[in-house]
Amino acid sequence: MARSKLGARTPVVEAALGFALGAVGGCMLGATEDPVEKIMAVMTSEPQGLMKPMTDEINTVGALGLGTLVGATALTMAMTSVVAGVILAAAVASIFVATRSCIPSQTEYIGLWASAGLAGAFGTTLSGATLGAATEWIVMNSGMVGLLLALSIFTMLKPPLHFLLKIIWQQGEACCIQRPVALIRERQQKEIDAREMQQRERVAVQIEQRILMLDKGGTEYGTDDGTMWKAEQRLRTEIERERREKEEEEMEQRTIQEWINDVVLKHVDFLAFSGIPMTLLAIVTSVFGVLGYGGHQSVFIALLALVTVIAYILLKSTNFKFWMLAGCMGLLATFVIAVLTLHAGQEVVAASMKMRAAGQGRSREDVSAHMNYRSALEALSAGFFVAKMCQLGLGATVGGPLVRRGAGEAKVIVGAALVAGGLLAGVEALDPVLGNGGKAGALLGVVGAAGVSVGAAAALAGGWSSWLGTLGTITGLVVGALSMGRWHFVNIGLQVPVAYVFAMVNPF
Known part of the structure; x- marks a missing residue:
């Protein structure tokens, strides 16, 4: 395992410092557990909430169609909100760097990362709240068919939006940023030449x-x-x-600006194309349900075949990119949600058959209603959980590269945790205004901000010069997450490895 030197420290000091920083990231991750679980409980318990249109229209799109539709929507929301935050943060960082005629001082560098981090976290949370409220409104007013139509339209609009965002970024960089700086640098160069x-x-x-x-x-x-x-x-x-x-300063600024541009372009690609596989899956299975084959075995076979073909095409691509990896993972997650949704309804049928054999038969209407409710509950719960894992993982893909690039492990871990904590308090304060959908989306954005801190801690664990420092950081991360997460071993046990894996991935 290759290790980068983080400083001339003894193994004991590395372990102590790693434990402290890991605990900060872990505590912020654990602090999101209770609010997320509470909003999930509210969404699934309200009789006139999201559960009603889902249970009413499960027979329209079928159990598999409902699962793929909810999963694709939740993952699309999570991915879109994270990309919105990253692009906003990159824009702030680009303006900060490009408008400096010299290398920023240490204080200015802190301001750079702080302003970019605040912009990114705020953008992710705000876009998450907006998408969550919009999704809730669509489902409550147009049902699952309306959600399918909205998801399809949004997916078709993303590729043109991809090219538009690239053009806007390039033009904005050339017209609003580079020209004034170029004039300043040209004047300074002329002064040096004159002297x-x-x-x-x-x-x-x-x-x-x-x-x-x-x-x-x-x-x-x-x-x-x-x-x-x-x-x-x-x-x-x-x-x-x-x-x-002056030449060194220009080279440093050019390097940072090129890295920021690369981040933006890769995330714009991610926004445009990563959601296409899972949306295609939702469209196919939902159309089967609308045609009256929602519960037929052929739908499951077609679903499995479609997942296999799309994943094979993406994985065999000669120019494999990060959005392809994310698309395959989203495709698999959507498939799992669909299977869980179908299985929940089958469990109700199996339970009713056992009750009938024992002489405790229930009416067909009761069994059908309970079957629809369990399927809808499983689809919503699984979709929300997968969206939370997606937000956490994508946040970690931001925090990990920042630490490896030298942004300062303590600054990233502590700064991201503080920002996530402030956002969490703000979301709780704005609870009456946001509504259930808006609050759920905003909390997912907070999880993404916490994921930046966790990803930075994971990258720190892999960067120590001794195994003692690595173990100390991982221990602090796990202990902090469990203690603040009320010892939710299953949830934390799934989230920490996911964050670690994504933090080690280099999407750029």
Whole structure:
């Protein structure tokens, strides 16, 4: 396992520091558990909430169709909100870097990461709340067929939006940012060139004067001449140093700007194409349900075949990209949600058959109603959980690369945790305004912000020079998450490995 040196520290110090920083990220992850579970309980218990249109229309789209539709919608919301936050953060960082005519100081670097982090977390939370409220409104007013139509339209609009965002980013960078900075740098370069030219002319004049003095029989070398030549040499050295520093500053700024551009372009690709496989899956299974084959075995066979074909095409691509990996994972998650939704309804049927054999028969209407309710409950619960895991993983893919790039592990871990904590308090305060859907989407955004802190802690664990530091960081992460998460071993046990895996992935 390759390890990068994080500083000349002893293994014990690494373990202590790693435990403290890991605990910060873990505590923020655990702090999101109770609010997420509470909003999920509210959404599934309200008789006139999201459960009603889902149970009413499960016979329309079928159990598999409901599962794929809910899963694809939840994952699309999670991915879109994260990309919105990343693009907003990148825009703030790009403006901050490009408008500096020199390398920012340490204080300015802290301001850079703080402003970008706040913008990203706020953008993710706000977009999550907006998408959650919009989804709730669509389901309550148009049902699952309306949700299928909205998801299909949104998926078709994303590729054109992909090209539009690229053009807007490139034009904004060229027109609003680079030109003023280029003028400043050009003026500074002209000043350095002018000083160098003046120094050369002055030295040339002094040499000519010295030659004339020698021709007239003057002294060969004097004290004033030696002092003068030393002063000119110092001035020449100073000009060369300024020119070298200016070139290094421009190279550093260009490197940072190129990295930011790469982040934006990769996430725009991710936004445009990663949701297509799971949306296609939802469309196919929902159409089967609308045609009256929602509970037929052929739908499951077609679903499995479609998942296999799409995953094979993506994985065999010669130019494999991060959005393809995310698309395959989303496809698999959607398939699992669909299977769980179908299985929940079958469990009700099996239970009713056992009751009938024992002489406790129930009416067909009661069994059908309970079957629809259990299927809808399983679809909503599984979809929400998968969306939370998606937000956490994508947040970790941001925090991990930031630490590896040298943004400062303590700054990223503690800063992201503080931002996530502030957002969590804000969401709780705005509970009456957001509504169930808006609050659920906003909380998913908070989970994404917490994922940045967890991903940074995971990257820190892999970067220590000793195994003791790695174990200390992982221990702090797990202990902090369990203690603040009220010892939810199953949830935390699934989330921490997912965050670690995504933090080690380099999507850029």
